[in-house]
Amino acid sequence: MQTFQRLFRLSAVAAMAAITAGAYAADPIKIGVAVGLSGANSVVAPAVVQSSQLAVEEINAAGGILGRKVELEIVDDASGAVGAQKAFDTLVFQKKVAAIIAMETSAARNAALPIVSKGKVPYIYTSFYEGRSCNNAMYVNGWVPEQQVAPVVDYFLASKSAKTFFLVGNDYSFGRGMLNFTKKYIEQKGGKVIGEEFLPIDGSDWTSVISKIRSAKPDALISATAGGAPNVSLAKQLKGAGMTLPYGNLAIDEGTAKTMGDAASGMYMSASYLTSIDTPENKKFVAAMTKKFGTELKTPNELSEPQYEAFYLYKAAAEKVGSTDAAKVIPALAEASFNGPRGTVQMNKSRHTPLSMRLGQVQADGSVKILETFANVDPGAQCPNLN
Incomplete structure (x- = not known):
């Protein structure tokens, strides 16, 4: 009887190991990052890449998304329209990414949107921009005018x-x-x-x-x-x-x-983001970036921090619907929220997000002194005709 029980326990352990191995063996979730590694945005692109890498590292350390590992697919959009078309075509139709999270010039974004529509891939645009760019697959967590x-x-x-x-x-x-x-x-x-x-x-x-x-x-x-x-x-x-x-x-x-x-x-x-924001969430973010990149760290900024939080917004949406199916994830992005370095962010206002804005002045050492903060500023009616 004891021998039987021992064999049963060993079989149960083996079965659980097989289930666990199967879960970890599942295909990774590929998330595409199109960014201007060359061209006008090449000055800011390295910081965007770093914040993407930190987000993925943290998410994977905590079990991934839906138990699956997240993998980055980073491509250069050359900061312009032609480069963006090539980059998005590669990500959507060759790499077959589950989503695209990208800080880009407006010219690059506009050129990429037809490919996003054709591929029906969730797209979180993380750059501040001129506003009123609307697409059934796109959400925005950067500021507007x-x-x-x-x-x-x-x-x-x-x-x-x-x-x-x-x-x-x-x-x-x-x-x-x-x-x-x-x-x-x-x-x-x-x-x-x-x-x-x-x-x-x-x-x-x-x-x-x-x-x-x-x-x-x-x-x-x-x-x-x-x-x-x-x-x-x-x-x-x-x-x-x-x-x-x-x-x-x-x-x-x-x-x-x-x-x-x-x-x-x-x-x-x-x-909406400055490194001097005095909150536990921002201090944790800056410390994690410093620990990971050390002397190679590029200053976290208005273009890289929204990139970081967008990965968590995608994670929240996918886990809310229990799937990476684009048809399910896209509407869930409006309901997803993340409490991060800028505060709580939710893309629920015409596919954009209310943000606390800070008026700042650049100091002699390059740091930015916050002169005044304006809480929870509404983005206005950006995309009223999209659900």
Whole structure:
């Protein structure tokens, strides 16, 4: 009898081991990351990749998603439309990823959306952008103009007595969209835009633009360039030209600001994420990033932190419906939430998310001092016609 019981126990253990082995042997969940490893976004891409790697490492250490390991598929979208089409085609139809989580330029996003529609793959867009980009498969956890512009403009009007503004941007959907919204907001508040200039996204010589700013003599300058290289070239050339007027940058992130050195000092910005956010969740995130990457760490920022939390939003959605089936996961993304470094984030407002925004000013060491916080700012009616 004892021998039988012993054999039974051994058989049960063997059966459980087989079940466990089967679960771990299941195909991994592939999540695609399309990002500008080359081109305009190459300045910020390394931080985005790092935050993606940390999220996947943490999720896998905690058992993965639905008991399955998560694997990253990282591809270069070259920061533009042609590169994005190739990148998304590779991820959707060759790599057959379960979802795409991507920080991209607006040009790249717009070019990728038809492929997302065709492949019916869940797509979390993690970049701040000009707003009102809608697709049945896409959700957004970055800020839009309705959340980001007011803190900078209102501060200049009230604290800097600014009445006239000059707007500068890159000549594509983000630059045009952001500054169109900004101009309307300035005029609604009683200010006046006395100049607007745009440079192609791959342009780097701002000499003629700076000359026009100098001639116009505005009270304040606001820019909306592609994140990364254009921010750096514009800021350095403004500093080199001796421009000292109040400068609000609607596209700067903390990581890029730190790479600029003295060129960014004094610049104003509005952000949903800054490393100085004083919460346990943010301190835990920054500590984990520092531990994992050490001296190779790229400054966590407005473009990389939303990338990190998007993996947890996807995990929450998949586990809510008990599946990675896109048809089930896509609607569940609106119900998924994550309490992370920025606070609790849920993409439940026209497939966008309410966010707490921080008005900040870049300091001499590249850090950002938070001047004021605006809690739970609504993104407005971004995609009212999508369920």
